[in-house]
Amino acid sequence: MPTPLVFAASCADYRRQARQRLPRFLFDYIDGGAGDEHTLHANQADFAALRLRQRVLKDVSQCDTRCTLLGQSLAMPLVLAPIGMAGLYARRGEAQAARAAAALKVPFSLSTVGICSVAEVHAASQTPCWFQLYMLRDRAIVADLLQHIWQQGCRTLVFTIDLAVAGVRHRDQRNGLLTQHWTGKLSKAWQLAQRPQWLWDVGLRGKPHQFANLAEQATAPHDLNQFKAWLDQQFDPSVTWQDITWLRQQWPGTLVLKGILDCADVEPACDSGADALVLSNHGGRQLDDVASTISQLPMIAAQIDGRVPLLIDGGVRSGADLLKACALGANAVMVGRPWAWALAAGGQAGVEQWLRGWQHELRVAMALCGIDSLSQANSTLLKP
Template identity: 65%
Template sequence: MSLFARAFAASCCDYRRLARRRLPQFLFDYIDGGANAEQTLAANSADFRQLQLRQRVLRDVSQCDTAGELIGQPASLPLALAPLGMAGLFARRGEARAASAAARCGVPFSLSSVGICSLTEVHAASAQPCWFQLYMLRDRNIVQDVLRNAWAQGCRTLLFTVDLAVAGIRRRDQRNGMHDPGWRGRCYKTWQLLQRPAWLMDVGLLGRPHHFANLSQCLANPADINGFKAWLDAQFDPSVTWADIRWLRQQWPGKLLLKGILEVDDALLALDCGADGMVLSNHGGRQLDGVSSSVAQLPSVVQALGGRLPVLLDGGVRSGVDVFKALALGAQGVLIGRPWAWALAAGGQPAVEQLLHGFKQELAVTMALCGVNRIEQIDRQMLRQTPLGPVSG
């Protein structure tokens, strides 16, 4: 039954359902959940659903091509896999498997600095350099070391995450005992693990080691996951300002994308600091609950930038139709987070490939039925006026 369900999964919802059956509860909720009451999480995808397309007919769409460009890099569709911390726990050696799927499907993969697999392992699996994501750490020497290593390993695009000055409040994690290192938290997590023996064997035991490989040089004992987490929590630097971004700009010779911009004012500051682009994002609704969806912010940010910087968007993108809508509102491309996490957990690398094929096919069909053949032809005229107000301006 489960085999068939995996083989014939056709949407993000299918993968989500399968992932829920496979993962321990605390891990599924870590992926699935958002901050506080999860209003922004819900808005991210609800706002995509509010956007209506305009169906066009009789326009010779026999040459539909989804190939596009993301920050100067060709891609089979304008989509990249977003950085997800601890993805090496969603399936055995998860980041390496997902990066390999992304490479086979011709889209970029982003490795989180708090991923489980090292850059070396990811590059060996995918045979192409990935994008690398980093937060500002208090110890700037470590930041420089990590950047030097990423550059030496061939990474040329840095996603620098700016929306995590402090960690958002994730109630599901609290409820699952994720923040309790004591015996009660351990007992509760063990109980949850015992409900998922297949995951426990495949990932929990055979998928080791489970430390944050790209930061492991910073600690004497990287295998001590609790010690590592405490170190990392202490390293997150809430005092970061735009001056640090200017400093970062000098350190990183490759493409610098600021991830987690949501407001026009900040988008203009990013331009001022010499960024090469941005990811319009609210961290998938995991940080500040109550902010608007990223897609609702897209038209005003694109308009303010006036083509001076490429804008990628993430948050709530669940299909090729959503990709089309984001492009119509002026994004150069999108990142997907939870969808690849669910697919990876549900069926490993083949499922991530199947998911990406699905996105591509949906985008191609949407293009054809909206009457366009190429990505550059997608524009605001393909959307109807909606409560988000996208087509004016």
């Protein structure tokens, strides 16, 4: 087990500790974005550029960060975003993160390409997770998977729509993450040798390393490289809005579409039968030079006009950012890299500590902006 985190207060601290613990190719897989990473940086920079208004003498003795999202009561408007391969960032990582999320009363989303199965995550957290789905060419596999996770108790499906094809990620190419060539393998072996503690704790004791939710369907589920090749063939770039209609018929629970970024896609999304939308550019990992998510939030929120709840992700790095997102029209945020860094840095304890820290930051930001309930968060909290 990683030791508790004494010196972690901000996102940057968790990120630094994750960098010290993880093999380089894994740290860069989490940290990196597409192309020259302009959008990755813009996501964060555009949040940082927003200015809150400091207000005084408002009686903020009872600041309440709680909210209701899709029928669930949350301690704060935050959902752990789906992150692939999180079981490699700490031993049985998804199970640890889900336990932390349950302790802090926020939802945990399990990726299609998570290492732990839904059953393992549920057994660990005693709470139903949200399940994220990528569409596969073989719809029978998708239908089976949906039935399986429903039987396991999942009721919220996050369908990711911004990955028609995988983005071009230079760091993964440089580190040999994606190559089968011997030079790439050698480079990865060298990177692993620099992290003996990870090798022992996660690499050896954290097995099996497989995409557990697809293990029955795939060939060679224990070989992550072969498995990835199978999955790459299965990713379906032909998906259209008609497939959402199909999905809606297959899934009786709550359906969340993740990956809206452009106003032109809002109407079909609202008409698709989805119960919520996530404004997302996949954390700047897909098409570099698309807009940051927070810059699009006012327009997208205005167009949705309350028809469905709207979540946003990409660049949320503090409790104050969370308040900014709510002020500009989001019902909640999804957060990706910060929980992966906290997990790598300190396992379940790290994620709990990070979540507690953000809840505190949110409360402080609310108090110093002069509101005591998130229902009062609107654009007047921000400088024009």
